[in-house]
Amino acid sequence: xxxxxxxxxxxxxxxxxxxxxxxxxxxxxxxxxxxxxxxxxxxxxxxxxxxxxxxxxxxxxxxxxxxxxxxxxxxxxxxxxxxxxxxxxxxxxxxxxxxxxxxxxxxxxxxxxxxxxxxxxxxxxxxxxxxxxxxxxxxxxxxxxxxxxxxxxxxxxxxxxxxxxxxxxxxxxxxxxxxxxxxxxxxxxxxxxxxxxxxxxxxxxxxxxxxxxxxxxxxxxxxxxxxxxxxxxxxxxxxxxxxxxxxxxxxxxxxxxxxxxxxxxxxxxxxxxxxxxxxxxxxxxxxxxxxxxxxxxxxxxxxxxxxxxxxxxxxxxxxxxxxxxxxxxxxxxxxxxxxxxxxxxxxxxxxxxxxxxxxxxxxxxxxxxxxxxxxxxxxxxxxxxxxxxxxxxxxxxxxxxxxxxxxxxxxxxxxxxxxxxxxxxxxxxxxxxxxxxxxxxxxxxxxxxxxxxxxxxxxxxxxxxxxxxxxxxxxxxxxxxxxxxxxxxxxxxxxxxxxxxxxxxxxxxxxxxxxxxxxxxxxxxxxxxxxxxxxxxxxxxxxxxxxxxxxxxxxxxxxxxxxxxxxxxxxxxxxxxxxxxxxxxxxxxxxxxxxxxxxxxxxxxxxxxxxxxxxxxxxxxxxxxxxxxxxxxxx
Numbered sequence: 183x184x185x186x187x188x189x190x191x192x193x194x195x196x197x198x199x200x201x202x203x204x205x206x207x208x209x210x211x212x213x214x215x216x217x218x219x220x221x222x223x224x225x226x227x228x229x230x231x232x233x234x235x236x237x238x239x240x241x242x243x244x245x246x247x248x249x250x251x252x253x254x255x256x257x258x259x260x261x262x263x264x265x266x267x268x269x270x271x272x273x274x275x276x277x278x279x280x281x282x283x284x285x286x287x288x289x290x291x292x293x294x295x296x297x298x299x300x301x302x303x304x305x306x307x308x309x310x311x312x313x314x315x316x317x318x319x320x321x322x323x324x325x326x327x328x329x330x331x332x333x334x335x336x337x338x339x340x341x342x343x344x345x346x347x348x349x350x351x352x353x354x355x356x357x358x359x360x361x362x363x364x365x366x367x368x369x370x371x372x373x374x375x376x377x378x379x380x381x382x383x384x385x386x387x388x389x390x391x392x393x394x395x396x397x398x399x400x401x402x403x404x405x406x407x408x409x410x411x412x413x414x415x416x417x418x419x420x421x422x423x424x425x426x427x428x429x430x431x432x433x434x435x436x437x438x439x440x441x442x443x444x445x446x447x448x449x450x451x452x453x454x455x456x457x458x459x460x461x462x463x464x465x466x467x468x469x470x471x472x473x474x475x476x477x478x479x480x481x482x483x484x485x486x487x488x489x490x491x492x493x494x495x496x497x498x499x500x501x502x503x504x505x506x507x508x509x510x511x512x513x514x515x516x517x518x519x520x521x522x523x524x525x526x527x528x529x530x531x532x533x534x535x536x537x538x539x540x541x542x543x544x545x546x547x548x549x550x551x552x553x554x555x556x557x558x559x560x561x562x563x564x565x566x567x568x569x570x571x572x573x574x575x576x577x578x579x580x581x582x583x584x585x586x587x588x589x590x591x592x593x594x595x596x597x598x599x600x601x602x603x604x605x606x607x608x609x610x611x612x613x614x615x616x617x618x619x620x621x622x623x624x625x626x627x628x629x630x631x632x633x634x635x636x637x638x639x640x641x642x643x644x645x646x647x648x649x650x651x652x653x654x655x656x657x658x659x660x661x662x663x664x665x666x667x668x669x670x671x672x673x674x675x676x677x678x679x680x681x682x683x684x685x686x687x688x689x690x691x692x693x694x695x696x697x698x699x700x701x702x703x704x705x706x707x708x709x710x711x712x713x714x715x716x717x718x719x720x721x722x723x724x725x726x727x728x729x730x731x732x733x734x735x736x737x738x739x740x741x742x743x744x745x746x747x748x749x750x751x752x753x754x755x756x757x758x759x760x761x762x763x764x765x766x767x768x769x770x771x772x773x774x775x776x777x778x779x780x781x782x783x784x785x786x787x788x789x790x791x792x793x794x795x796x797x798x799x800x801x802x803x804x805x806x807x808x809x810x811x812x813x814x815x816x817x
Contacts (some may be wrong), residue, residue, distance in 0.1 A: 183205075218281075224792060279320050286314030288314070331667055344742075344749065346367075363758075376760070380764065382664040400425050414642045418607050419610045420612065429445060450618055454800060462512075475631070476505075477508055481500055496568060507540070513543055529576050530573060601640070649675075703755075709750040757776075
């Protein structure tokens with residue numbers, strides 16, 4: 183019981199023990215140097231009587247034993263000593279004093295046995311014993327004042343407290359993506375695995391430019407899925423970085439058992455090495471709703487600010503008119519001229535010719551009626567507003583190179599068809615995002631419609647810099663494609679970028695519906711959202727109070743963020759945090775991770791050196807491309 187009486191009694195016992203130890207040392211020295219004390223006239227009958235009594239009982243008969251007993255009593259008195267804690271007291275200096283004190287205290291015996299007895303030998307022995315005992319007392323006193331919790335000197339960022347157990351077991355299946363990494367657990371580096379065992383629940387990769395999304399994450403998703411026999415679509419924003427990776431691994435694995443997978447690429451810049459594909463392939467458009475989705479995708483891709491204004495009169499009018507033109511060409515001569523270049527050229531015709539053609543098709547009569555009525559009633563200002571917005575937007579796509587790529591039919595977009603599996607890479611150009619992005623959005627929209635079906639091959643869709651294209655109903659793709667074995671991997675720099683291009687509501691849905699989340703360095707609202715998603719862990723807390731008479735230490739535990747926003751904002755390139763969605767057949771308890779992905783940089787460098795350029799598909803000159811352009815106008 184920590185009461186005043188008990189503390190006072192403890193102090194008295196400690197003082198008595200210390201006094202007995204000093205008296206025993208004094209009696210020991212008096213016995214050894216008795217003749218010298220007697221010569222100096224210091225001896226006394228009373229002390230002599232005590233000395234004879236101690237000798238008769240054998241207490242002082244052994245030099246070493248009496249010193250050990252005295253030291254034991256001294257140490258017993260010092261154990262209960264609690265000095266006032268100070269930050270400036272060094273434990274090394276206190277330990278040195280203890281060692282020196284014990285060495286002097288017991289080392290004097292060696293001195294006494296090594297040299298002949300005499301006054302000088304005795305004085306040196308006595309000095310060594312007394313100084314040794316004093317140094318021992320001093321060392322213990324300083325040791326008790328050491329503040330072992332060094333304030334502000336270790337783990338000032340609380341990094342060790344924020345560590346938590348992570349998955350160290352490798353879990354593989356026929357669909358998984360497995361990334362080795364290292365993580366910190368209570369100051370020790372450990373090896374673990376990021377096991378994306380269920381990629382069909384969606385993969386969202388976040389990270390600012392340079393955080394390592396492509397180098398540490400996407401390249402492994404591409405290589406491992408190709409090795410496991412996935413069909414694949416890659417939207418390669420900085421063409422042809424990802425395309426080279428895909429082509430290399432396709433070349434290595436194309437001779438594996440099963441139906442060989444074909445490799446295709448769409449490149450609007452290098453027409454000699456690009457394949458041609460018609461995104462408005464008539465056989466893939468079963469009803470007018472397909473035309474409506476294609477029209478919406480094209481116009482919203484060309485005018486990104488329209489995404490937030492869907493439902494307004496002029497925007498919906500433009501979409502209805504383009505839908506009517508697409509469906510008319512789909513029905514005319516069984517879709518002979520149903521290509522995007524033909525749609526663009528037909529839209530440029532004057533009102534008399536255009537409306538006369540469109541009103542001849544009964545299925546689209548309801549769509550073109552408002553335009554025809556405005557034309558017949560001479561409401562030209564309204565009509566121009568409805569039609570001009572469509573014409574002006576589509577005019578940006580009038581290009582011989584675009585017409586050449588979009589008017590061919592080298593492959594179909596059902597890439598996961600078991601009869602004709604494909605890997606398709608489509609390249610964008612950062613300098614021509616507005617133009618190419620709209621066309622690629624149409625490709626993606628039509629492709630997603632065809633791959634998200636039952637009884638098809640497993641498929642992987644990878645979108646680099648996803649906000650640069652417009653994909654309508656991406657949330658429904660992630661939600662429904664899981665049962666059809668379609669994996670969707672979206673790369674986004676920041677959630678604010680997604681909100682800018684898709685709107686806040688749509689961006690929040692994409693952020694929250696994805697099951698597998700991997701993030702490099704991000705900041706702001708994105709870091710805060712991620713920190714909340716990772717949850718909290720129990721962390722130890724310690725507080726130290728130092729006053730003029732005492733030092734008190736308080737320990738506690740409380741729930742704190744496992745990965746705070748500040749930590750996410752300061753991640754280095756290659757460091758990632760995230761959450762993994764497990765598989766129903768193999769539940770995983772440790773889903774969160776925070777560590778550095780381990781890339782074999784030497785192997786990757788050798789792999790990059792072995793990349794080969796794509797073969798030339800056709801020999802083209804500007805005359806052939808221009809001839810195709812004029813032919814479409816004539817059609």
